[in-house]
Amino acid sequence: MxxxxxxxxxxxxxxxxxxxxxxxxxAYKEPVYWHIRRITVVHHDAEDALQETFIRxxxxxxxxxxxxxxxxxxxxxxxxxxxRALDRRKDFHSPLDGATESAGIAADEYFDxxxxxxxxxxxxxxxxxxxxxxxFNLRYYDEFDYAEIARITDSTVAAAKxxxxxxxxxxxxxxNSHD
Amino acid sequence: xxxxxxxxxxxxxxxxxxxKAVASPRRRxxxxxxxxxxxxxxxxxxxxxxxxxAVERVTPEAVACSTEIDxxxxxxxxxxxSSLLEIYQDDIFMNQ
Numbered sequence: 432m433x434x435x436x437x438x439x440x441x442x443x444x445x446x447x448x449x450x451x452x453x454x455x456x457x458a459y460k461e462p463v464y465w466h467i468r469r470i471t472v473v474h475h476d477a478e479d480a481l482q483e484t485f486i487r488x489x490x491x492x493x494x495x496x497x498x499x500x501x502x503x504x505x506x507x508x509x510x511x512x513x514x515r516a517l518d519r520r521k522d523f524h525s526p527l528d529g530a531t532e533s534a535g536i537a538a539d540e541y542f543d544x545x546x547x548x549x550x551x552x553x554x555x556x557x558x559x560x561x562x563x564x565x566x567f568n569l570r571y572y573d574e575f576d577y578a579e580i581a582r583i584t585d586s587t588v589a590a591a592k593x594x595x596x597x598x599x600x601x602x603x604x605x606x607n608s609h610d
Numbered sequence: 611x612x613x614x615x616x617x618x619x620x621x622x623x624x625x626x627x628x629x630k631a632v633a634s635p636r637r638r639x640x641x642x643x644x645x646x647x648x649x650x651x652x653x654x655x656x657x658x659x660x661x662x663x664a665v666e667r668v669t670p671e672a673v674a675c676s677t678e679i680d681x682x683x684x685x686x687x688x689x690x691x692s693s694l695l696e697i698y699q700d701d702i703f704m705n706q
Contacts, residue, residue, distance in 0.1 A: 449632055456624050464620070468613050478619075482627055489631035541614045549612045 566594035
């Protein structure tokens, strides 16, 4: 996922915070943006959450313990910021662990409706509760293993697996029923 | 994915984040060591002042005075010493 190793980024941040942070941004800004965007859907919400994520990363890098990967730590902060952004737009989405109502995909100028299949997949993902969405996105798009998904979502490996498989089943059902 | 971003979004975003992250906390961080240094200097000055006050209290005159009293007490007879001790042993001003 990154062009620099975690150790390289962290060692540079320890000796030269600005240079290290530039490396971290270069490595993570795009995958983290897409992760947030898949949750918030709306570009401007994702933009705000991305900025907040990296400001938090910069300010709290001293608290990072190397018992998890840097990617997992950054994605954990990003997930929280994305869910916070959703929470601010209560009209759009149910809160964490809320009902599994089917949420609509909000239109903005940075949304491409031309590929109907991918729009349908996003609709299916957004019909899931946030924890299942997170588990599915982190596994399917970002290719984290279950242990890292558990750390990112502050749950157990078993819960991460269960959330991912439940999400997958629901998405398949949604896709089949909306052919 | 059906999502798009404006052209040059990621470069612009990186510049904005760098500016915001590096600028504001830095200023705050630069103040802290200066404040800590000032507090340490103030602490050291206070400690030296306290030490000087303490030394001043135990002046050579006071030491000489107490030595003279010791000599005078030593020159007393046993009966006088016992009587003095008996009189003043419960004196709260002498024994505070």
